[in-house]
Amino acid sequence: MKCRACRAPAVVEIRRHNTTLCRHCFLGYCRNQVGRAIRDHDMIGPGQRVLVAVSGGKDSLALWDMLLDLGYDADGVYVGLGIDGYSQPSADHARAFARRRQARLVEVDLRQQYGYDVRSGAAADHRAPCSACGLSKRHIFDRAAVEGGYDVVATGHNLDDEAAVLLGNVLRWDLEYMARQRPVLPGGHGFPKKVKPLVRLAERETAAYCVLQGIDYQVEECPMAAGNRHLGYKEALGLIEERSPGAKAVFFGQFLERAAAALAGASAEAGGAVLHPCPSCGAPTSSELCAFCRLVERAGGDPRRRVPVSGR
Ligand code: FES
Numbered sequence: 001m002k003c004r005a006c007r008a009p010a011v012v013e014i015r016r017h018n019t020t021l022c023r024h025c026f027l028g029y030c031r032n033q034v035g036r037a038i039r040d041h042d043m044i045g046p047g048q049r050v051l052v053a054v055s056g057g058k059d060s061l062a063l064w065d066m067l068l069d070l071g072y073d074a075d076g077v078y079v080g081l082g083i084d085g086y087s088q089p090s091a092d093h094a095r096a097f098a099r100r101r102q103a104r105l106v107e108v109d110l111r112q113q114y115g116y117d118v119r120s121g122a123a124a125d126h127r128a129p130c131s132a133c134g135l136s137k138r139h140i141f142d143r144a145a146v147e148g149g150y151d152v153v154a155t156g157h158n159l160d161d162e163a164a165v166l167l168g169n170v171l172r173w174d175l176e177y178m179a180r181q182r183p184v185l186p187g188g189h190g191f192p193k194k195v196k197p198l199v200r201l202a203e204r205e206t207a208a209y210c211v212l213q214g215i216d217y218q219v220e221e222c223p224m225a226a227g228n229r230h231l232g233y234k235e236a237l238g239l240i241e242e243r244s245p246g247a248k249a250v251f252f253g254q255f256l257e258r259a260a261a262a263l264a265g266a267s268a269e270a271g272g273a274v275l276h277p278c279p280s281c282g283a284p285t286s287s288e289l290c291a292f293c294r295l296v297e298r299a300g301g302d303p304r305r306r307v308p309v310s311g312r
C-alpha cells in the first residue's frame with residue numbers, strides 16, 4: 001500500500017476519500033482539514049487568543065497540538081470532574097501534553113473549587129451525570145475564557161460527534177437544537193465565541209493523528225457515558241459508514257450547506273430569551289439564578305467561588 005500523495009509506504013487508509021497516506025502526508029492532511037474548517041467558518045481571527053477545552057482524550061489533545069503547529073496562541077483548560085478511575089489519568093495526559101509542548105494549562109477541580117463532583121452534582125440536581133457534566137464544563141469553559149481574556153473557546157467535537165448529535169436532533173425534529181448546531185457559535189452577551197475546528201476530521205483520524213504524533217491520551221471512554229443515547233447514534237452511523245464510506249461527512253456537510261443557515265435565521269427572527277448577569281456568578285442567564293449556580297447550591301457547594309485563571 002503506497003501513499004497516494006508521495007508514493008512512500010502508506011500507514012493510514014481514509015476510505016471516504018478513497019485514499020491511503022504515509023505518516024508525513026497524513027499529519028499534513030489533518031492540519032489542512034483543521035486549517036480549512038477555521039478559514040471556511042471564520043473561526044479564529046489573526047492574533048486572537050484561543051482557549052482549548054481539554055479532556056485528556058484524543059480529540060482535544062490532537063486539536064491543541066494542531067492549533068499550536070498552525071501557529072495559534074492556544075492555551076488549554078481542563079476540568080477535574082471527580083470521576084473515579086477516569087479523571088486522574090485524564091488529568092495526567094493533559095498535563096503531560098502541556099509539559100511536552102510547553103503550553104499553559106488552566107486547571108479547575110469541581111471538588112476543590114465548588115465542593116461537588118459529577119456524580120454528587122447529578123444526584124443533587126436530579127440530572128443524568130452527562131447532563132451535570134456538560135453543564136459544569138460549559139460554564140467553566142465560558143467563565144475561564146471571559147475572565148482570562150481569551151477571544152475563542154475551541155472544543156474537540158469531531159465529525160462523528162457532530163453527525164451523531166445531528167442524527168439525534170433529526171430523529172426528534174428538534175429544530176431549536178438544529179439551529180444551534182453550527183461549527184461556530186458567535187460570542188456576545190457575556191458568552192465567548194465557540195468553535196469546533198475538528199468538524200472535518202473523523203474520530204479514527206484524530207486517534208491515528210495522536211498515535212502517529214506520539215501523543216499519549218486517555219483511551220478509555222468515560223464510565224458514566226456507557227450506554228447513553230449519543231453512543232447509540234454513533235454506532236448506527238458507524239454501520240452506515242461501513243457500507244457507504246463518506247455517508248457521515250455528506251450527512252453533516254449537507255446539513256451545514258443546505259439547512260443550518262435557514263434554521264439559524266428562523267430562530268434569530270423568533271428572538272431569544274432576555275439575558276442578565278447571574279447575581280451569584282455573573283454569567284449571563286435568563287433565569288433568576290443560572291443553572292450552574294443552582295446545581296452547585298443543590299450540591300451544597302459555593303457557587304460564588306471564581307474560576308481561577310492561573311495555569312501551570
Ligand atoms: Fe462528562 Fe463523562 S465526561 S459524564
Ligand code: ZN
Nearest residue numbers: 278281290293
Ligand atoms: Zn450563576
